[in-house]
Structure formats: C-alpha cells, structure tokens
Amino acid sequence: MTTLAALVPTHVAAAAPAALSARGLTKRFADVVAADSIDLDAHSGQILAVLGENGAGKSTLMKLLYGYYRPDSGTLAIHGRDLELHSPASARNHGIGMVFQNFTLIPALTVVENIALLQPGRGLRLDRRGLARRIDELSARYGLEVRPHVLVGDLSVGERQRAEILKVLASDARILILDEPTSVLAPQEVDNLLAILRHLRDDGFALLLITHKLREVFACADRVTVLRRGQVIGGGPIADFTSESLLAMMLGERQGATEVVAAPPAAPRGPGMRLEHVTALGADGRTALRDVTIDVPAGQIVGVAAVGGNGQSGFADVLIGIAALQAGRVELGGVDVTGASPASRLAAGLRIVAEDPVAQSAVGAMSIRENFMLTRARVDGKGVLLNLRRLAAAAAALAARSPFPVPAITRPLETLSGGNVQRVVLVRELQPHGRFLLVYYPSRGLDVASSRAVQQLIIDLRDQGAAVLLVSEDFDELEALSDQLLVMHHGHVVGSFARGSVDWLRVGRLMTGEADA
Amino acid sequence: MTVATQARARLRGQPPRSGWLVGRGAVLRFGMAVTVAMVAFGLVLLSESTNPLGTLRVMWDASVGTEFGRTEVLVKVIPFGLCALAVAVPARVGLINVGGEGQFYVGAWAAAGAVLYSGLPGWALLPAAFVAGATGGGAWAALVAVLRVKGKVNEAVSSLLLNFVAIQFVNYFVYGPWKDPRGPNWPFSPKFPDAAMLPTVYGDRLSIAIAFVAVGLVAMFLVLRYTRIGYHARVVGGNAVAAERSGIPVGRYLFWALVSGGAIAGLAGMAEVTGIQGRLRPGISVNYGYIGFLAAWLGGHRPLGILFACLLFGAISVGGDSLQLALGLPGSTVNILMALILFAVLAGRKNRTQVRA
Numbered sequence: 123m124t125t126l127a128a129l130v131p132t133h134v135a136a137a138a139p140a141a142l143s144a145r146g147l148t149k150r151f152a153d154v155v156a157a158d159s160i161d162l163d164a165h166s167g168q169i170l171a172v173l174g175e176n177g178a179g180k181s182t183l184m185k186l187l188y189g190y191y192r193p194d195s196g197t198l199a200i201h202g203r204d205l206e207l208h209s210p211a212s213a214r215n216h217g218i219g220m221v222f223q224n225f226t227l228i229p230a231l232t233v234v235e236n237i238a239l240l241q242p243g244r245g246l247r248l249d250r251r252g253l254a255r256r257i258d259e260l261s262a263r264y265g266l267e268v269r270p271h272v273l274v275g276d277l278s279v280g281e282r283q284r285a286e287i288l289k290v291l292a293s294d295a296r297i298l299i300l301d302e303p304t305s306v307l308a309p310q311e312v313d314n315l316l317a318i319l320r321h322l323r324d325d326g327f328a329l330l331l332i333t334h335k336l337r338e339v340f341a342c343a344d345r346v347t348v349l350r351r352g353q354v355i356g357g358g359p360i361a362d363f364t365s366e367s368l369l370a371m372m373l374g375e376r377q378g379a380t381e382v383v384a385a386p387p388a389a390p391r392g393p394g395m396r397l398e399h400v401t402a403l404g405a406d407g408r409t410a411l412r413d414v415t416i417d418v419p420a421g422q423i424v425g426v427a428a429v430g431g432n433g434q435s436g437f438a439d440v441l442i443g444i445a446a447l448q449a450g451r452v453e454l455g456g457v458d459v460t461g462a463s464p465a466s467r468l469a470a471g472l473r474i475v476a477e478d479p480v481a482q483s484a485v486g487a488m489s490i491r492e493n494f495m496l497t498r499a500r501v502d503g504k505g506v507l508l509n510l511r512r513l514a515a516a517a518a519a520l521a522a523r524s525p526f527p528v529p530a531i532t533r534p535l536e537t538l539s540g541g542n543v544q545r546v547v548l549v550r551e552l553q554p555h556g557r558f559l560l561v562y563y564p565s566r567g568l569d570v571a572s573s574r575a576v577q578q579l580i581i582d583l584r585d586q587g588a589a590v591l592l593v594s595e596d597f598d599e600l601e602a603l604s605d606q607l608l609v610m611h612h613g614h615v616v617g618s619f620a621r622g623s624v625d626w627l628r629v630g631r632l633m634t635g636e637a638d639a
Numbered sequence: 640m641t642v643a644t645q646a647r648a649r650l651r652g653q654p655p656r657s658g659w660l661v662g663r664g665a666v667l668r669f670g671m672a673v674t675v676a677m678v679a680f681g682l683v684l685l686s687e688s689t690n691p692l693g694t695l696r697v698m699w700d701a702s703v704g705t706e707f708g709r710t711e712v713l714v715k716v717i718p719f720g721l722c723a724l725a726v727a728v729p730a731r732v733g734l735i736n737v738g739g740e741g742q743f744y745v746g747a748w749a750a751a752g753a754v755l756y757s758g759l760p761g762w763a764l765l766p767a768a769f770v771a772g773a774t775g776g777g778a779w780a781a782l783v784a785v786l787r788v789k790g791k792v793n794e795a796v797s798s799l800l801l802n803f804v805a806i807q808f809v810n811y812f813v814y815g816p817w818k819d820p821r822g823p824n825w826p827f828s829p830k831f832p833d834a835a836m837l838p839t840v841y842g843d844r845l846s847i848a849i850a851f852v853a854v855g856l857v858a859m860f861l862v863l864r865y866t867r868i869g870y871h872a873r874v875v876g877g878n879a880v881a882a883e884r885s886g887i888p889v890g891r892y893l894f895w896a897l898v899s900g901g902a903i904a905g906l907a908g909m910a911e912v913t914g915i916q917g918r919l920r921p922g923i924s925v926n927y928g929y930i931g932f933l934a935a936w937l938g939g940h941r942p943l944g945i946l947f948a949c950l951l952f953g954a955i956s957v958g959g960d961s962l963q964l965a966l967g968l969p970g971s972t973v974n975i976l977m978a979l980i981l982f983a984v985l986a987g988r989k990n991r992t993q994v995r996a
Contacts, residue, residue, distance in 0.1 A: 442884055465886030474884065483884055485877035496874065496885045506866055 139202030141166045141328035142218065142297045147186055147196035154567060156182035158352040159196065164297065169319060169329040171339040174349035175372055175595060180332050183349065184299055187330070188220045189213035214240070219295025223302045225286045229275030233257070233268050233285045240293040260291050264321050280311040287318070298322065299330045304338055305431065316342045334429055335634050336365045348372055369630040373597055383577040384602040385584065387621055390419030393456035394589025395441065395558045400450030404436045411436040412613035413449070416591070423580065423590040425604030427597070429633050433613035434593045438474050438482070441560050443467050454558050471557030475564060479547040486536035490528065491517040493535050494550050524549045525575035541567035552579050559583060559590045565599060577603060597626065611635050672983035673951070680976045689966060697965045698958025708957055710842045713849055715953035717914070718743070718924070720852035721907035722931020723949060724859065725900040727940040731863065732896040733876040738783055738798025739904045740928025741805030742776035746905025747912045748809050749775025751828055751919035754835040755817070761834030768835060768913050769906070776905015777898045779805060784897035788890045794897065802928065810921050817919065828919040837914040846914035851906055856942040872896060904928065930956070933981050952977055
C-alpha cells in the first residue's frame with residue numbers, strides 16, 4: 123500500500139518524462155514486419171488507448187513492451203531511463219504489468235494463491251492472511267470485488283478479470299497494459315471495468331489500453347495512438363478526434379486501392395452455399411454463430427468483414443460439418459447437407475482455406491507432398507493401396523501449376539514459414555474442382571505479387587461458377603473481390619452491402635458495435 | 640505469430656515420416672546413449688561392490704555369447720516385440736497405450752479358454768487360440784477405446800488401470816473355475832494338449848510366434864507407407880484437427896488403432912501360453928507389457944527401431960536372469976539398466992520438443 127500512496131500526483135506536468143516510452147520499436151517475423159518503427163508514450167495518470175484493426179500489430183507491440191519479444195531495433199525507456207527487457211519477469215521488475223486477454227490465472231488455485239504466484243520473491247512460506255488483507259485493501263480501493271479464497275475455476279468471467287487486475291496491482295506494477303480487456307465482458311461489466319480504469323488513472327497509474335472499440339476509447343482514454351499495418355498512423359489527445367476521424371485512420375484511405383485485383387461484376391448462377399438461421403458454438407465454446415442466414419450463390423463472392431472473434435471462425439466447422447448445429451440448416455448447391463458427413467461435403471466440392479492453416483489443415487511432420495495428398499488422397503478413388511507414383515506426379519503438377527513459387531515438395535512442412543504454409547494450403551484448396559469455397563485471409567503472410575495471384579485465382583474460380591465465402595481483414599481485398607459484403611458482430615450478421623455501395627465508415631461502426639443494424 | 644505457429648507445429652510433432660529409421664545419425668546417437676546408460680549402470684553396480692566389467696561379461700556370455708543365450712534372446716523378442724507393437728500402433732495416431740500388460744493377460748486367458756473349453760478337434764485348436772487371443776486383447780483395448788472416443792477419457796490412465804483388473808480377472812479363473820482338478824491344488828489351468836502347442840522353429844523354446852513379430856513389424860511399415868488407411872492414420876497422429884477437416888473419420892481411426900494394438904498384445908499372451916507355458920497360470924507376464932512400452936518408445940514407434948530395442952532388451956533380460964544365478968544380484972537389477980537406456984535415449988534425441996514462446 124505504501125507504494126501506492128507514494129505514487130506521483132495525478133495528471134503530472136507535461137514536462138515529466140513518460141512512464142513508459144518506445145522509440146523506433148521494430149519487430150520482423152519471417153516475411154512480415156509486425157511492428158514498424160513504433161513511437162509511443164504512456165504517461166502516469168493517463169490512459170493511452172492503442173487502437174487498431176486485427177493484424178495491425180497491437181499484440182506484437184504489447185509483447186514488445188512486456189518483454190515477451192525482443193525488438194529487432196528501437197529502444198524502451200521507463201521514466202526517462204533507457205532499459206532493455208529480456209523477459210516478462212524483467213518487465214515486472216520494472217513495474218510493468220500486463221492484464222492478458224486470455225487470463226493467465228490457474229483455475230485449480232484460489233485467488234490468493236494465484237496472486238501469490240506473481241509476488242516478487244519472498245521466501246518459501248505463503249503468507250495467506252497478509253496477502254488476503256492486501257487484496258482486500260486493493261479491491262476495496264478500486265472496486266475490484268473478488269472472493270479471495272474461492273477457486274478461480276469457480277469465478278465468473280468478470281470476477282476472473284478483476285482477479286487478474288488485482289494480481290498485477292499486488293505485484294507493485296505502476297504501468298498496466300490491458301489487452302482488449304472488454305472483449306470477454308458483458309455490457310454492464312464493461313462500464314464497471316472502465317470506471318475501475320479511470321480510478322486507477324486518477325491514482326497515478328499509467329495505463330495502456332489495447333482495443334479496437336471506439337466507445338471505450340472515448341469513455342476513458344486521455345490520449346490515443348492508432349496503428350495500421352505495424353505502423354503508427356497517428357495519435358494525440360483524445361479531444362482532437364471524432365469517431366469518424368479515428369475510424370478513417372484505423373481503416374486507412376479507402377479511395378484508390380492499389381495492391382489488389384478488382385473483380386469485374388458477375389451474375390449469380392444458381393444455388394451455392396446457404397446457411398439458414400444457423401446457431402452454433404465455436405470450437406472454443408464461446409464465440410458463436412447466432413441465427414445467421416447467408417446465401418452465397420454460385421458465381422459470386424460474398425465477403426465477410428468482422429473483428430476477430432465475432433463468430434466468423436464458426437463458418438469452417440459449420441460448413442464442413444464438425445460443429446453441432448443448435449439450430450438451422452446448411453445447403454450446398456441446393457441440397458440440404460445439415461446431417462451429412464465432412465467427407466461427403468468435401469466430395470460435393472467444398473474447399474476450405476483455413477483460418478489457421480498450420481493448426482487446422484496441415485500436418486507439420488509430413489512433407490509438402492504428403493500435405494498436398496490430403497486433398498488428392500480423398501479425391502482419388504477408394505482403393506486400399508495409395509498409388510504413390512500418381513500422387514507424387516499429381517503433387518508435382520500442383521506445385522508446377524501454382525501461381526506463385528512453392529518450396530521443394532519433399533520438404534517437411536514444419537520447416538516452412540507461415541507464409542509458405544499458407545501457399546501450400548492455397549495451392550491445395552483452390553483447385554478447379556472446388557465448387558464451394560470458404561477462404562479465410564487469403565493474402566495473409568504473402569507478398570504483394572503472391573496476394574495478387576491468389577486474388578486472381580479466387581476471381582477465376584468464381585467465374586467458373588464457384589460460390590465463394592471470403593473472410594478477410596484486408597478491406598481493400600474485401601472491397602475489390604466481394605460481390606456482396608456482410609458485416610458480422612457478436613455472431614450476428616449486422617450489415618450487408620452490394621458491390622460498389624460499401625460505406626466503409628458504416629462498416630467500421632457496425633463491426634465495432636458502434637452502430638446497430 | 641509465425642514463431643508461435645511454428646512452435647506449435649513442432650509441439651504437435653509426431654514421429655516424422657514413415658521410414659524404417661529415425662534418421663541419419665540415429666544409430667550413432669543410439670549407440671552413445673546406450674554407452675552412457677551402461678556407464679551409469681556400472682556406477683550402480685560399483686555402489687553394490689560388484690565388479691561392473693565382470694557383471695557385463697556374465698551378461699554377455701549368458702545372452703549373446705552362447706547359442707542357447709541367443710535363442711533365449713529371440714524367445715524374449717516374441718513378447719517384447721508384440722507388446723511394443725501394441726504400443727506403437729496406437730502411438731502413430733497419437734494415443735498412449737499403457738495397457739499392453741492387461742491386454743496380454745486377457746489374450747492369454749482367451750487363448751487358454753479356446754484351447755481347453757471349446758471342444759474343437761486338435762487341428763483347430765491353434766487357429767482358435769490365435770483368433771481368441773487377438774479378440775480377447777482387442778476387446779480389452781476396446782473398453783479403453785470406447786472411453787476415449789465417446790467419453791474423452793484419457794487412454795493412458797484407463798489402459799493402465801485396466802491392467803490390474805485384467806490380472807485379477809485371470810486370477811479368478813485360475814484359482815476358481817479353470818483350476819486343474821487333477822493338479823496339486825496350485826492355481827494352474829489344466830495342461831494344454833500337445834496339439835495346442837505352437838511348433839518350435841529352433842531348439843525347444845523358440846516357437847513359430849517369432850514370425851508374428853516379423854510379420855507385424857513388416858506389416859506396420861507397409862501399411863503406414865503404402866496404404867490409404869496408413870496415410871490417414873499418420874495424418875490423424877500428426878494433426879487430428881486437420882484430419883477431421885479432411886473428412887477422415889478420426890474417432891474410427893483412434894478406436895481401431897487401440898483395438899489393433901490390444902489384439903497384438905493379446906497375441907503375445909496367446910504365444911506365451913501356447914508357446915512356453917502350456918497352461919494358464921498367474922504371473923505369465925514378467926512385465927512384458929511394460930517392457931514392450933519402453934521398447935516402443937526407445938524405437939521411436941518405428942518398426943526397425945522397435946526390432947533393435949527388443950533385441951537389446953531381450954539380451955539385457957536374458958543376461959539379467961544369469962546375474963541372479965552367477966552373482967546373486969537381484970534379477971530386477973537389469974530393470975535399472977533398461978530404464979537408464981530409455982532415459983539416455985530420450986535425453987539424446989535430436990529434435991527434442993520443447994515449449995517455446
């Protein structure tokens with residue numbers, strides 16, 4: 123408690139050095155610059171909102187600030203002193219605390235025991251009573267209500283989050299990083315949390331709020347920094363911005379898109395993929411499709427714009443037939459396949475470019491050739507023996523026909539970069555026999571030439587009569603390819619736009635829950 | 640993100656590819672690990688004031704050094720190899736079968752039942768015992784498989800626990816209804832007729848069952864490499880989510896891999912009662928199921944690796960029996976050596992999986 127009382131007064135003078143500042147922070151992964159020369163200042167007694175779309179580099183930035191990644195270049199300073207973070211432990215030693223989106227509490231331990239884990243080294247004995255007293259003080263002061271001696275596994279989501287924040291506070295952190303803290307909360311809990319954050323700010327903490335929700339930014343932030351494609355696009359005191367101007371910065375300039383292939387308009391050609399009033403749980407048991415009706419006619423591309431975790435992941439399991447539908451029906455080519463097996467749906471021509479190709483549609487321990495066979499083997503007959511020679515030839519042909527270079531097909535997949543795994547899966551799934559395509563983030567991790575090639579491939583397949591459902595976070599891509607654009611929020615389809623009539627500001631507001639359908 | 644996904648891919652890393660060997664340099668690493676284990680074992684012997692070199696000499700002479708010893712090693716390879724296959728087959732679809740011991744017992748029980756109580760003519764007894772042994776072991780494993788596929792019960796735990804049930808199950812029969820009414824009140828079943836004994840191929844103890852091992856190992860290689868189900872099984876083991884999304888019925892593969900493993904362990908039990916014991920009695924397995932488990936992991940769940948591991952463990956086991964006679968050391972001393980070898984080999988693996996950020 124003494125440390126809290128001794129904190130600098132609220133709303134420090136502008137001359138004081140920032141509690142946490144970054145200069146030129148850069149981090150590259152194999153093919154991608156995830157953080158590109160980022161400058162950022164978080165002051166004590168202020169809430170800095172870091173705003174950006176999914177994939178804008180928010181989580182990379184956070185992990186850099188928390189010592190989880192080490193930057194390729196750039197520097198960090200705390201209260202004007204340069205420092206290097208080697209690990210999250212060293213970040214904690216410097217008073218930086220992180221409240222994770224997926225809580226890092228251990229369900230089988232009580233709140234007190236969990237909080238004890240992060241206490242800086244103090245002998246073997248666990249002073250439950252002393253710690254519980256401290257937790258009581260902190261929770262009373264900031265309205266962080268928890269039951270200290272209850273197992274975390276028995277707590278509600280909101281209570282867990284408060285325990286997570288208490289854990290960070292109890293470890294004497296003065297700089298708090300919150301990773302999309304409201305994404306797991308119900309609306310009334312969100313207001314409660316924002317009040318807590320304002321209280322912490324008034325007590326002199328420096329807060330970094332990672333979010334994509336404008337409402338929260340305006341409800342509590344003092345300053346804002348906007349990220350797009352790994353770069354700081356702009357920022358400043360919140361009073362300088364309106365929600366329109368922030369959205370425009372987040373989404374980028376919409377006019378004159380350059381790096382994508384625009385699809386010429388096309389007419390629908392009969393039934394394609396159809397979801398009718400589908401309600402289904404996602405693989406994580408949380409995000410869900412809620413009463414979703416989508417019609418993707420043959421010869422059309424229907425794009426889906428949504429912030430990550432708003433139900434779009436559910437399309438794959440629903441279409442392939444792994445997810446148990448709670449309600450609704452699924453049609454492929456006018457045929458009801460609601461009860462049909464994955465194999466029969468694949469045989470009908472369903473192809474999926476998965477959201478996470480490494481985890482969902484490839485085998486790391488196998489070669490590229492064997493991964494290609496995952497499609498070929500199920501397509502080529504039913505005999506007991508594999509015709510290895512023919513499969514090898516087919517795999518070689520697949521690689522040769524690929525519109526972009528594919529590594530040697532004998533290489534084990536686990537030796538490839540994320541971008542190359544994406545290429546392998548794209549080449550495998552985007553074949554002429556595909557009639558119903560669900561494509562997630564086709565150009566993710568790809569260079570410009572490869573993404574253009576993929577986009578052209580998708581257009582060609584559409585023109586050959588395929589029904590394409592395209593989920594993407596790249597608005598240029600969505601705008602250029604989609605014959606119809608849907609917006610999803612919280613598992614619902616909340617907006618629909620025809621080609622050429624997309625109002626991106628409205629799309630942004632719908633995606634982030636700012637506007638109602 | 641790419642770093643994380645690659646790490647995940649590595650963590651999922653099943654034994655890569657389907658070759659006979661783990662990879663280039665595998666033999667060298669294996670040899671070094673065995674040497675390290677031998678040295679550590681020597682230290683243990685020293686602490687018991689036993690001359691390590693003399694001990695190794697005794698073990699060598701008893702196992703590899705004589706024709707009798709070499710035959711005995713092959714006799715051990717029968718239960719070791721089959722029990723290792725019982726672990727390796729489910730392992731290739733990502734399952735851990737610790738139930739070889741129980742499946743062995745139930746296989747032996749079923750084979751004995753077929754021999755003693757089926758009333759079949761002599762020529763049909765061995766085929767019936769074969770089918771019964773495989774069915775018994777497979778059915779025992781099917782319990783585990785159903786729990787795993789339908790109830791998501793961890794197969795390592797349930798298969799291990801069922802071992803104890805299986806042993807008591809066999810005990811019930813040999814102490815009760817199947818006890819030899821003409822015997823000296825020991826918990827033995829009646830002796831099998833000669834027609835129910837497996838023919839020997841060398842000496843009077845090495846039975847034709849050694850061919851089961853050979854066929855099993857070769858079949859495992861061929862199936863994994865050249866058949867559709869083998870390929871699908873490897874996909875299931877490599878990434879079950881991708882398998883499911885590719886239309887492969889994952890649950891069915893898990894089920895049948897466990898049942899096949901159980902059937903193979905059941906055959907080991909059948910081979911023991913019809914090849915060596917000639918009757919059912921308690922304690923027919925000297926930890927064969929568990930040694931097979933070690934051998935499978937030592938051999939990387941690959942046929943040739945398993946063969947080497949079984950030959951090695953066979954030699955150690957036969958050598959260990961002689962330690963008791965020649966040096967008065969407890970027979971379990973060699974268990975230390977087997978465990979040390981496994982640890983050394985696991986620690987020396989090249990692509991050790993490790994948790995990364």
